[in-house]
Amino acid sequence: MQRYFVDEAVDNHFYISGDDRHHIVKVMRLKVDDQIICANSSGNSAICVIEEITDENVVAKVVKWEEGSVELPVKVTIVSGLPKGDKLEWVIQKGTELGASRFIPFTAARSVVKWDEKKAAKKVERWEKIAKEAAEQSHRRELPEVWSPVNLKKLIELSKSYDNRLIAFEEDAKTGESSVLAKTLAKVEKGQSLLFVFGPEGGLTEEEVALMRESGFETCGLGPRILRTETAPLYALSAVSYHFELMR
Template sequence: MQRYFIHPDRFTDDSVDITGEDAHHLVRVMRAAIGDQVICCDGIRREWIVRISSIEDGLVRAELVEPLGRSSEPGVRITIAQSLPKGDKMELVIQKGTEIGAASFLPFVSERTIVQYDGKKEAKRLERWSKIAKEAAEQAHRSRVPELASPASWKQLLTLVREADLALFCYEKEETRQLRPLIRDKLAEARSSGQPPRVVVIIGPEGGFTEREALEAEAAGCVPVSLGRRILRTETAAMVALTCILYEHGEMGG
């Protein structure tokens, strides 16, 4: 069943108004008609099967039929902190990371980041990234759209990771700390608090992290960790780490 994220203001006690690109997609692409059912959620708490009751120019109104009580969100909140990669690789990270189950994305600039950050283009880029996350969340039947932060500096990132229960610094030169036992031990500790564990996964750029960055990350409380003996592309590393954490947490058939 097709799913749409609708702003909470569009919901009433018994109906929801679907407008803009969502209404266009529903009517022009999906060829929806009066009586058809879709899923609408506000990304916060409401998630309903709804039945289309009227179709007007740019507006689809639907009546609330049945609430969906089972959330599809993982029991661990994972932020992908991704050093800005070349080309459209960040779009791939956001799309696939959303499908797998990332809670948020934090792009950042590190020493070997090749992309030249342009603040003037930030708003347009964030708008596109947000659209990609929304569409991927709808396709994957997520209950929430992941949060997207503006690109941060390296120093800002190291300040933000202090708020997490576990910050994993994925480093190709790390040889002793393996991901699996670390996840099991740390997440078990965090779960005892009764709140969803918060994990930050830090992924470097195409050229990797410098030794200075590795030392600074560890000093900030990050745990250097290996993703295996093979060198992964930056966009692949994010997906591998995310999948491993969710699997060990029992979120992916485990």
């Protein structure tokens, strides 16, 4: 059953417009009496039946609100040093499927890509669309946030609102460090937040890591192998999922 992220219901009805209306009518070719799932901004979702299709809206009536949750028990934010090409799009798509709650691009010292403010709105809009489509495909109930890139100073400032802060650091992996991630996950409580920073292709500089450490971050390795910038966040999210969802 197709899932859509929509505005809050009004009198037990969802009114779906724009691209989602087009997808329902023109792509999926759904009709009156067909069923869809609607998820709202409160993290709730419902099985709905299409009651009416107009030129502006698809009107869907709630049949049954879904119970339970498919969201990670902890709020994980992925901070990615701006990578080349479409690697960040891959991280956002797959990271959404794996349960990330927020994505924050980071203009790291070794980021080859330079952020163009003139194209910023369009770029972020594309990232948000990728996250939305991935959330619908993976039956998420919450739509991840996607931010515009931040610099190191802003990253350190916003990190203060998080319960736990980690840096995936290549040098730690090279020395065989393997306990910090496991120890951190063991102490994290359900409902808490975790900020996880990953460098760009060239990695993080010693200065960047030192400044974050001074602000309360811990560095950690992600196993004995050196992972690509687009692979490391997915490894971390998988580890979080395994710890909180499969080891119960």
